[in-house]
Amino acid sequence: MGEKIKEAWTGPGRKDGKITVLKPKDDALHIDINKRGSAEWWYFDARLDNGYTVVAFFRARHERTGKTGVEITVYRPNGEKTLNVYDYARSDFSISPDKADVRIGKNYIKADCSNEKLWKYEIFLDEGEYGMHLKYTGTVHAWMPGSGYTEFENKGHFGWCVALPRADVEGTIKVNNETIPAKGIGYHDHNWLNFNFARYLDFWYWGRIFSENFTMLFVYIKCNKQMDNHEIKVLMLAKGEKVYLSTGECDLIQENFEYNENAGNSYPKSLKFVLPDQQEITLNVQEIIDADSLLDDFNPILRFLAKYLLRLTPGYFRLNSKFNLNLTYEGKKYEEDGTTLHEMVIVK
Numbered sequence: 001m002g003e004k005i006k007e008a009w010t011g012p013g014r015k016d017g018k019i020t021v022l023k024p025k026d027d028a029l030h031i032d033i034n035k036r037g038s039a040e041w042w043y044f045d046a047r048l049d050n051g052y053t054v055v056a057f058f059r060a061r062h063e064r065t066g067k068t069g070v071e072i073t074v075y076r077p078n079g080e081k082t083l084n085v086y087d088y089a090r091s092d093f094s095i096s097p098d099k100a101d102v103r104i105g106k107n108y109i110k111a112d113c114s115n116e117k118l119w120k121y122e123i124f125l126d127e128g129e130y131g132m133h134l135k136y137t138g139t140v141h142a143w144m145p146g147s148g149y150t151e152f153e154n155k156g157h158f159g160w161c162v163a164l165p166r167a168d169v170e171g172t173i174k175v176n177n178e179t180i181p182a183k184g185i186g187y188h189d190h191n192w193l194n195f196n197f198a199r200y201l202d203f204w205y206w207g208r209i210f211s212e213n214f215t216m217l218f219v220y221i222k223c224n225k226q227m228d229n230h231e232i233k234v235l236m237l238a239k240g241e242k243v244y245l246s247t248g249e250c251d252l253i254q255e256n257f258e259y260n261e262n263a264g265n266s267y268p269k270s271l272k273f274v275l276p277d278q279q280e281i282t283l284n285v286q287e288i289i290d291a292d293s294l295l296d297d298f299n300p301i302l303r304f305l306a307k308y309l310l311r312l313t314p315g316y317f318r319l320n321s322k323f324n325l326n327l328t329y330e331g332k333k334y335e336e337d338g339t340t341l342h343e344m345v346i347v348k
Contacts, residue, residue: 009248041192121135137168202222215237219234268285282324
């Protein structure tokens with residue numbers, strides 16, 4: 001393991017011998033909201049039976065702009081995307097010290113952690129023509145890798161916990177002022193950091209798989225030469241509601257890279273995760289849902305500096321893939337297929 005980075009695992013090795021039991025406070029606020037360089041956000045998504053997919057961010061402090069606010073993204077059944085960002089004053093943000101009861105203006109998160117491992121959440125966003133009022137009921141135990149904290153030398157730390165690796169979702173969404181009933185499957189996680197995380201990265205992958213019997217979450221972070229090109233790998237597997245594997249001890253094979261002009265970068269059309277006992281999880285990209293250059297997020301001066309002086313080409317992909325799981329659980333072999341969404345972010 002690279003000396004400059006201390007991963008979150010409790011051990012032995014790069015894994016959790018005992019699965020961490022998430023506490024409600026783990027999903028509460030971690031940063032000093034007024035400290036420059038810090039960031040924290042709560043993420044929710046739902047893939048709905050009616051063909052819509054919705055994504056919501058509640059940001060205590062944005063990782064690039066430093067602003068407090070909410071974000072609503074809607075993917076329509078025809079693939080059309082609408083993204084809206086709404087900024088708020090710092091004084092419009094409040095949170096319970098004990099759990100993720102968050103309020104930003106009239107938008108809120110309410111957490112019910114009365115069941116130790118299967119939590120419930122209610123989220124409400126109302127921003128003119130767009131919004132959602134959804135209730136999430138966890139169907140997989142709340143989880144985080146080890147301590148949840150990855151330390152980057154003396155630079156700072158990056159934190160991640162997943163209160164809802166998988167959840168049933170019901171409620172309504174509002175699109176162009178039309179209220180639409182919503183039912184489907186959802187996910188909620190939470191990130192925080194206290195340094196300029198992106199400065200030390202080349203790229204990362206993030207995704208999950210919901211199959212008939214299994215839930216899988218994965219993250220792969222490729223650090224740059226300032227962190228000795230260290231690779232952070234995180235893989236979680238659950239059978240039914242029980243998380244049974246939390247590990248970084250796997251191989252990732254990336255193949256069939258293809259360039260995309262919109263993102264200004266290449267992405268792998270195939271990802272394969274291989275566990276030490278030769279269990280395999282494969283994703284093969286079928287469709288690009290989103291491909292964007294992240295230079296568009298910069299103001300004109302920073303965009304010029306990043307592109308022409310620093311030679312940066314940051315990009316983002318949201319991909320729709322077919323997956324295949326070949327797993328063994330308690331001596332029984334399983335092979336399951338389906339489709340899933342996953343992401344790639346390029347920083348360099």
